[in-house]
Amino acid sequence: TTIDDTIVEHKTSAKQYKEENITDSFQHVVYYVSYHQIYHKPPSQILYHVIYKNPRVLPEIYKVRVSQADVDKFFNWSKRIISGITNDDWKAKPSFKCRWCDYKDLCLESRG
Numbered sequence: 001t002t003i004d005d006t007i008v009e010h011k012t013s014a015k016q017y018k019e020e021n022i023t024d025s026f027q028h029v030v031y032y033v034s035y036h037q038i039y040h041k042p043p044s045q046i047l048y049h050v051i052y053k054n055p056r057v058l059p060e061i062y063k064v065r066v067s068q069a070d071v072d073k074f075f076n077w078s079k080r081i082i083s084g085i086t087n088d089d090w091k092a093k094p095s096f097k098c099r100w101c102d103y104k105d106l107c108l109e110s111r112g
Helices: 019-023 027-039 068-086 097-099
Strands: 006-013 044-050 060-064
Touching: 006 060, 019 027, 019 060, 027 044, 027 068
Parallel strands: 006 044
Antiparallel strands: 044 060
16 A cells, blocks of 8 residues: 555635544545545545644644445435435535536526
């Protein structure tokens, strides 16, 4: 395993991060699955470097692990969303994340 197999996500935040901010998200699982799909092996590690907008708070590094249960949970979650959209049984939850969505121009919820 080499340093080249490491995935690093840089975060900036005004608030102090907790490990749950990372582990409650699927972002690191998507990184893991994507890396595995491309390179046919898991990454050696996934790190989150959190840099705070407050200069008095020191940057933090979180190392996260991904289990098969995490991967299964992510795919089950994804399948439920796709099934809901396909069956027209889905309601958008607009948030600040909408600005990065490829479908924002089609989404009635994001248009207000």
